[in-house]
Amino acid sequence: MLDYAWIIAFIPAVSFVAILLLGRKFPRHGSEIGIAAVGASFVLACVAVVQWINRVENATGASAFKALGKGFVAKAGEHEAVVKPVVHSVTWWQSGGLKFGAGTQIDGLAVVLLFVVTLVSLLVHVYSTAYMHGDRRYTYFYAALSLFTASMLLLVIADNTLQLLVGWELVGLCSFMLIGHWWEEGANSNAALKAFFTTRTGDVGLMIGVIVTFFAAGQTFNIVSINEAALAGKGGHALWLGGAVCLLVGIIGKSGQFPLHTWLPDAMAGPTPVSALIHAATMVVAGVYLGARVYGVFWQGFSIDAGGVNAMALIGGVTIIIGALLAFVQDDIKKVLAYSTISQLGYMVMGLGVGAWTAAVFHLFTHAFFKALLFLGAGSISHSGSHHSFDMKRDMGGLRKYMPITFTTFMIGSAALAGLPPFAGFFSKDEIIATAGHFGYDAFLYIGLAGAFLTAAYMTRAIYYTFFGEFRGHGQPHESPPAITGPLVVLAAFSVFAGWLNATVVHVEKFQQWFEPRFAFPTQVIHPSFRFGEGAIAVIVALAGVGVAYAYYWRGVGHGVTERNPLARLGYRFLLNKYYLDDLYERVIVAGIKGPIARAAYWTNQNLIDAVINGVGKGTRAVGQFTYDVIDQRVVDGAVNGIAEASGETGGLLRYMQSGRVQWYAAILFFAVAVLSLALIVFS
Amino acid sequence: MVAENVAFWIIAAAMAGAAIGVVRTQNVVHAALFLVVVLAGAAAQYILLAAEFVAWVQVLVYIGAIVILFLFGIMLTRAPMRGDTELDNDQRWIAAVTALFVLGVLVFLLVDAFGDRAIKVDDSLRAVGLSQHVADSIFRTYVMPFEIVSMLLLAALVGAVAIARRD
Amino acid sequence: MQINQFLILSAFLFCTGIYGVLARRNGVLVLMSVELMLNAVNINLVAFAAFNHSVSGQVFALFVITIAAAEVGVGLAIVLLIYRNLRSPDLDHVDQLKG
Numbered sequence: 001m002l003d004y005a006w007i008i009a010f011i012p013a014v015s016f017v018a019i020l021l022l023g024r025k026f027p028r029h030g031s032e033i034g035i036a037a038v039g040a041s042f043v044l045a046c047v048a049v050v051q052w053i054n055r056v057e058n059a060t061g062a063s064a065f066k067a068l069g070k071g072f073v074a075k076a077g078e079h080e081a082v083v084k085p086v087v088h089s090v091t092w093w094q095s096g097g098l099k100f101g102a103g104t105q106i107d108g109l110a111v112v113l114l115f116v117v118t119l120v121s122l123l124v125h126v127y128s129t130a131y132m133h134g135d136r137r138y139t140y141f142y143a144a145l146s147l148f149t150a151s152m153l154l155l156v157i158a159d160n161t162l163q164l165l166v167g168w169e170l171v172g173l174c175s176f177m178l179i180g181h182w183w184e185e186g187a188n189s190n191a192a193l194k195a196f197f198t199t200r201t202g203d204v205g206l207m208i209g210v211i212v213t214f215f216a217a218g219q220t221f222n223i224v225s226i227n228e229a230a231l232a233g234k235g236g237h238a239l240w241l242g243g244a245v246c247l248l249v250g251i252i253g254k255s256g257q258f259p260l261h262t263w264l265p266d267a268m269a270g271p272t273p274v275s276a277l278i279h280a281a282t283m284v285v286a287g288v289y290l291g292a293r294v295y296g297v298f299w300q301g302f303s304i305d306a307g308g309v310n311a312m313a314l315i316g317g318v319t320i321i322i323g324a325l326l327a328f329v330q331d332d333i334k335k336v337l338a339y340s341t342i343s344q345l346g347y348m349v350m351g352l353g354v355g356a357w358t359a360a361v362f363h364l365f366t367h368a369f370f371k372a373l374l375f376l377g378a379g380s381i382s383h384s385g386s387h388h389s390f391d392m393k394r395d396m397g398g399l400r401k402y403m404p405i406t407f408t409t410f411m412i413g414s415a416a417l418a419g420l421p422p423f424a425g426f427f428s429k430d431e432i433i434a435t436a437g438h439f440g441y442d443a444f445l446y447i448g449l450a451g452a453f454l455t456a457a458y459m460t461r462a463i464y465y466t467f468f469g470e471f472r473g474h475g476q477p478h479e480s481p482p483a484i485t486g487p488l489v490v491l492a493a494f495s496v497f498a499g500w501l502n503a504t505v506v507h508v509e510k511f512q513q514w515f516e517p518r519f520a521f522p523t524q525v526i527h528p529s530f531r532f533g534e535g536a537i538a539v540i541v542a543l544a545g546v547g548v549a550y551a552y553y554w555r556g557v558g559h560g561v562t563e564r565n566p567l568a569r570l571g572y573r574f575l576l577n578k579y580y581l582d583d584l585y586e587r588v589i590v591a592g593i594k595g596p597i598a599r600a601a602y603w604t605n606q607n608l609i610d611a612v613i614n615g616v617g618k619g620t621r622a623v624g625q626f627t628y629d630v631i632d633q634r635v636v637d638g639a640v641n642g643i644a645e646a647s648g649e650t651g652g653l654l655r656y657m658q659s660g661r662v663q664w665y666a667a668i669l670f671f672a673v674a675v676l677s678l679a680l681i682v683f684s
Numbered sequence: 685m686v687a688e689n690v691a692f693w694i695i696a697a698a699m700a701g702a703a704i705g706v707v708r709t710q711n712v713v714h715a716a717l718f719l720v721v722v723l724a725g726a727a728a729q730y731i732l733l734a735a736e737f738v739a740w741v742q743v744l745v746y747i748g749a750i751v752i753l754f755l756f757g758i759m760l761t762r763a764p765m766r767g768d769t770e771l772d773n774d775q776r777w778i779a780a781v782t783a784l785f786v787l788g789v790l791v792f793l794l795v796d797a798f799g800d801r802a803i804k805v806d807d808s809l810r811a812v813g814l815s816q817h818v819a820d821s822i823f824r825t826y827v828m829p830f831e832i833v834s835m836l837l838l839a840a841l842v843g844a845v846a847i848a849r850r851d
Numbered sequence: 852m853q854i855n856q857f858l859i860l861s862a863f864l865f866c867t868g869i870y871g872v873l874a875r876r877n878g879v880l881v882l883m884s885v886e887l888m889l890n891a892v893n894i895n896l897v898a899f900a901a902f903n904h905s906v907s908g909q910v911f912a913l914f915v916i917t918i919a920a921a922e923v924g925v926g927l928a929i930v931l932l933i934y935r936n937l938r939s940p941d942l943d944h945v946d947q948l949k950g
Contacts, residue, residue, distance in 0.1 A: 661946050663881075667778050667873045674786045681793065688852055696860045703864050706883055707871035719883050722864070726890050729857065730912075733901040738909050738916075742893070745916050750886065750923050757879045757927040761940040772874050773943055779873030787866035794858045803852050803901045812906050821906045822913070833917050840921035848928035850935075 001048040002055070002086040005104040008044045008114060009153035011037045012121075016146040023139035028129070034142040035125045038149055042118035045111070052111045053514050059083045083518050085110075085224065087159050098219065105159035105223060108515030109292055109361060113156040116368045119494075120281040121149045123487035127376055128273045130483035131383055135271075141181060145277070148174035152282050156289065160221035161210045164290065168206065168254070171283045172199050178278060179270035191269035198263035198640075202253010206290075209246030213297055216243055227296035227520035237300065244301025247290065248312055255287030255345045258319040259636045264342055265326075268334040268390075272379030275334060280341050280375050281368035288348040292361050295352065299522045304355045305439055313436075316350025317447040319343065324454035326632065328461065328624035332390045333378045336462045340417065341371055343451060347432055354444050356435030357525055358502070358512045363428035365511070366498045370416035370425060373491035377410040380484045381466060385477040392465035395473035399466060402477040405485045407467050409492040414463055416495040418456035419542045424499035430538050431504065435527070437534075449541050456545030457620065464553040505535060552617030688732055688805070695732075699725035710771055716754050723747050734805060737815040857898035865891035878930035878940045882923060889919045 001008075015037030023030025089103030104110075125145060132141055151174055155167025173196075180192030214221055216239045217229035230240050251257065256264040267279050278284070291298060291312070302310040323343030330336045344367050351360030381396065382388050385403055389395035400407040416423035419430065433448035471477060479485065502511035504527075512527060698721060705718035723746040730739035803809075811817070822830055864887050871884025893912045900908025934940045 661943060663773065663873050663942060664775065667775060667782055670786060670869055670873070671782045674782070674789050677789050677793070681789070681796075692852060692856060696856070699860065700863055700867075703867040703887055706887060707867055707875065707880075712877060712879060715880055715883055719886065722887060722890065726894055729860075729894060730897050732852070733857070733897050735897045735900065735909050735912070738893075738897055738912050741913060741916055745920055746886075746890075750920055753923050753927055754879060754883060757882070757930060760931055761877075761879060761934040771877050771880060773876040776874045779870050782873060783866040783870035786869055787862060790862040790866070791859055794855055794862065798853075798855050798858065800853050800855065801902075803854050803857075803898070804904075805852065805901070809901055809904055812900070812904055813909065817906050818909055818913070821910050825907075826910050826914075829914060833914055837917060837921050840925050844924040844928040847925065848931045 001044055002051050002106045003088060005048060005086075005106045005110070005114070005157050006088075008041045008048065008118070009150055009157055011041045011044075012146045012150035012153065016143055016150060019139060019143040019146055023143060030139040030142045031125070031129050034146050035122070035129075037146060038118060038122045038125050041149070041153070042122045045114040045118040048106065049111045049115050052106065052108065055086075056083050056108070056514050083107075085517070085519060087224065089159055089222075100162060100221070101160055102163055103159040104157040106157065107517055107519075109289070109517065110156055112361065112365055112515050113289060114153065116365060117149065117152050117156060117282050120277055120368055120372050120491075121145070121152075123372070123490060124273045124277040124376070127276075127379070127484055127487045128271075130481045131273055131379055132271060137181065141178075141271070144174055144177050144181075145274075148178065148278065148283070152286070155286060159223060161213060161223060161226065161294070162221045164223075164293070165206065165210055168250075168286060168290075169203065171278070171286060172196065172203070172254075175199075175267070175278050175283055178274040179267050181271055181274065182269075185269075188269040191263075191266040195263040195267045198260055199253045202250050202260055202287075205246045205249025205253070207250075209243050209248075209250060212239070212243040212246055213294065216240060223293060224520050226294055230294070230296035230300040231520065231522060233300055237303075240297055240301040242301075244298045245311065247294065247297060248315065251287035251291050251349060252315060253287070254290075255284050255349060256319075256342045257287070257315050257346065257349055258322050259639075261319065261323065261342045262632065262636060262640070265330075265335045265338040268332070268338050272334065272375060272382065275338070276372045276375035276379070279338065280371040284341060284345060285348070285364050285368065288345065288352065288360065288364050291349065291352045292357060292364075295357055296520060296522065298352065299355075302353065304353065305522070305524050308440060309443065310353055313350050313353030313441055313444055316346045316348070316353050317444050319346030320350060320447055320451040321454070322346075322627060322631070324451050324458065325620070325624040325627045327454075327458040328621055329628050331393045333381070333392045333396070333462060333466060334375070334390045336392075336458060337371070337374050337378060340374075340455065340458065343455065344371065344417070347429060347448065347451065350444055350448070351432040351435070354432075354436045354441040355439045355522075355525060356432050357521075358516050358527060359428060359431035359435050361515065362502050362511050363425075363432055365501075366416065366424035366428045366495070369491050369494040369498055370413045370423070373409060373413035373488060373495055374417065376484070376488055376491065377406050377413060380406045380480040380488065383484060384480040386473045387475055389473065392462065393472070396466045396471075397469040397473075398471040399477055400468065402471070403479050405479060406488065409485075409488040410467070411463065412492045412495050414459040416499075418459050418546065419452050419538060420456075420546075421539060422496070422499070424495050424497070426539070427499035427503050427505075430535055431502070431527075433538060434504075434534050449538060452538055453541045453545040454620070456542040457549035460546045460549035461553050464549070505532075548616050548620075552614065692729070692732060695725045695728050699729075712758050712771070713755075716751060716758065719754070720747055720751055723751070733803070734810045734813040736813055737818045738813075854898055854902050857894055861891040861894040861898070863891075864888070864894070876941045876943055878933060878942055879927070881942060882926045882930065885926070886919060886923070889915060889922075 012034075015033050018037075019030040019033050023033065026032060085105050085107035087103060087105045089101040092100045092102040094100070125142070128141065128145070132138055135141060148171060151167050151170035153167075155164055155171060158164040158167060176192050176196040179195050180189045183189040183192070210221070213226050213230075216235050217226040218234070220226065229235070230243075233240070253260045264279060264284065268275055270279075298304065298312060302312055304310060304312075320343050323339045323341075323346055327336045327339035327343065330339065344363070348360045348363050348367070351357075351363060378390065381399060381403065382390055385399050385406075386395040412423065416425040419425045421427075429448070429452060433445055433452070436442075436444040436448055500508060502509055509527070516525075702718045702721035702725065706715050706722065709715050709718060723742065727739040727742040727747075730736070730742060868884045868886075868888030868891065871887060872881055875881050875884060893915050896908040896912040896915065898908075900906065900912070930940055933942075933945060937944045
């Protein structure tokens with residue numbers, strides 16, 4: 001399969017055409033074609049993963065199954081063998097002596113992405129049969145999903161930057177089509193346009209970057225050659241710095257990094273399965289994928305091993321904090337998740353920036369599962385719980401009673417996102433944070449920890465509003481059909497177990513061993529071993545986030561909890577409903593110590609502890625609101641709007657040329673042609 | 685040689701006058717009739733150039749089919765038959781300047797490039813124009829474009845039906 | 852005969868066509884002007900075929916005639932559609948692209 005990986009991308013492309021032409025004729029309006037095609041791709045992707053693992057294990061002297069038999073303990077010396085990527089290329093076209101190839105480059109990174117994309121896409125296909133049931137453009141929706149899957153796979157298997165660019169633009173187009181799926185509402189089509197144009201802004205950088213690296217690497221688009229040339233520093237450091245900056249602009253646009261992140265929350269106007277597939281698990285990580293793909297360019301350009309601070313890590317770090325703070329002030333559950341995605345993408349970009357390649361890709365891998373899970377969970381809530389509303393404050397609340405499966409899986413996804421062990425997010429996030437300290441990026445270590453705190457807190461808030469308290473919507477909420485809960489359960493399983501692939505805490509480093517490149521890759525990348533101190537701090541920070549948010553939001557509900565110490569209540573939760581002890585406590589002891597002690601305790605409780613908790617909560621909220629109001633809405637949007645207005649003014653002057661009458665245009669055309677011919681006559 | 689030249693200039697003058705008629709007359713049906721004159725004149729020029737097959741195709745397809753299509757178009761759009769409505773728009777002068785400018789550039793270029801080089805009309809040229817040779821050329825050298833053109837015609841047929849259909 | 856006399860006749864027809872395309876308001880008349888321009892091209896092709904004693908020019912003239920027929924078919928269909936939607940065959944009314 002490694003040699004014929006193009007088939008994996010080709011199947012959904014065929015499915016796209018088939019659905020478009022024949023979809024309506026089928027009993028289920030084309031969805032079965034899409035599911036079958038992506039299912040086939042998924043099986044082939046699994047085969048590719050197994051074959052790749054075998055290839056790595058053979059190179060290091062053992063088969064995958066033997067390795068499994070021996071247990072997951074990695075041995076020293078296993079990482080040294082060189083495993084070249086499987087590259088196949090055909091000449092696409094020739095021009096001026098240059099050959100432009102189209103081909104596949106299959107290595108660890110590619111098989112990881114193949115697996116993630118096909119799995120999430122398959123689950124989203126299944127999920128949409130229920131979620132999009134009865135939609136007026138159901139067939140079209142499946143056609144677009146197939147096209148998206150094909151484009152994303154094309155991007156993933158690309159062996160040259162030009163093909164990567166083609167896939168990159170195609171997924172952008174599909175994103176546009178799917179965000180605007182319900183284009184009858186103006187807001188949706190505006191959101192689609194905003195997403196398209198904002199990412200296009202970044203794409204300009206990417207295109208220039210592709211051209212710069214083309215010349216810097218000696219006139220080749222080939223990714224392996226570019227990485228080799230970059231690591232050798234061919235042509236001087238400044239050239240690679242320029243290339244890296246341009247490519248970084250592309251990453252900023254596609255992966256929703258500050259300051260071009262504004263499109264991603266708006267993109268939530270699309271159907272929820274689309275948000276899960278495109279704006280959480282796959283397309284938005286294309287930027288991170290690009291960063292991981294041509295890592296040599298960034299390594300060389302930003303001198304990542306030098307430590308201190310660099311543009312990539314800085315952008316990622318800023319994005320982590322900005323995204324996480326914004327998530328606090330959203331009422332729309334999908335927007336909370338969107339800002340969370342921005343923040344998590346910030347982790348990945350920062351991870352690449354601080355030299356944590358494996359950790360960043362590993363986080364990409366685990367994040368795809370739990371974020372897709374959370375989005376699909378939100379979709380399940382809106383589908384069956386809140387009458388197609390995403391407003392947590394008005395239409396949700398108390399849903400844990402009605403939707404047990406959605407609730408459980410959502411909790412698992414949140415725990416994974418918050419980085420609580422033993423869920424997937426813990427291992428990947430912790431590795432990014434741990435590696436940040438390695439090359440001397442200490443500042444980013446603290447940013448990562450702060451982000452972990454905020455992440456845990458805002459997810460707790462979202463869960464509170466969604467699942468606890470009284471149901472505030474109307475109608476009768478109920479659990480979603482199996483087509484929706486099935487994918488949730490599968491993703492929940494991955495959210496629990498995926499992290500153990502690289503659980504450094506028990507010395508399992510299979511992800512690194514199997515999927516990290518050994519060829520045309522910076523050799524200085526080092527994987528610090530797990531330190532319990534750092535891990536513990538990360539967990540404590542995350543728990544603190546949960547605790548603070550828990551205390552703050554549950555207190556506000558007023559179900560008699562306000563009288564008590566929230567921290568004590570938190571303790572109660574951990575003590576698991578021992579109500580007979582509580583009775584004993586109330587009847588025997590409370591009677592005894594009523595009076596001054598109780599009152600003193602009460603005072604401390606109300607004035608000291610609550611003040612601290614309320615203060616932290618309010619402070620966080622205020623900072624979030626400030627970031628949203630001033631930085632996001634005024635500064636960033638202001639700059640964007642300013643550029644738009646300048647264009648508008650110019651356009652206003654030029655509109656007199658645009659009378660809308662075809663013959664006027666034709667007159668200009670003919671006249672211009674004649675003038676140009678005259679110029680040619682005169683000057684030749 | 686002289687006879688041919690005389691014929692050329694007579695036909696050319698008729699064509700030029702008719703062409704101006706096509707673009708200047710205020711009656712749509714007259715414009716179509718002027719167009720017939722231009723097309724027939726072109727066919728006559730082809731005969732002068734020993735391209736008889738092309739000339740007959742010109743007569744059959746252009747005058748026989750296309751002009752009829754135009755007449756149908758005129759009829760279906762209920763174009764005014766009398767010269768009482770304005771058929772020109774208000775950018776007539778811009779159009780005239782542009783056309784003359786293009787004409788000037790073209791004539792300058794042609795005179796500069798070809799001077800007074802002559803076309804040798806002899807037996808070998810007449811042999812080239814035989815429909816046998818044209819057919820050979822179409823179905824040997826240019827068979828691919830020929831097939832593509834037939835596809836194009838089919839597509840245009842379907843397209844015209846799809847566009848003009850009342851639904 | 853000189854080649855230039857054909858070429859200049861052709862240039863004249865072409866420019867008349869340009870004038871018609873630009874100055875005519877009625878869609879059918881614009882299409883007729885386009886036919887003038889196509890004929891100019893045909894005359895060029897046949898003249899060069901004679902100049903070079905090659906049959907290729909004539910073959911291409913035939914192709915142009917075929918394509919002209921297709922073009923008129925589609926073009927008239929469009930004019931009909933415009934007429935049906937705007938109650939007038941005048942291209943002045945087609946200014947929805949106005950900025």
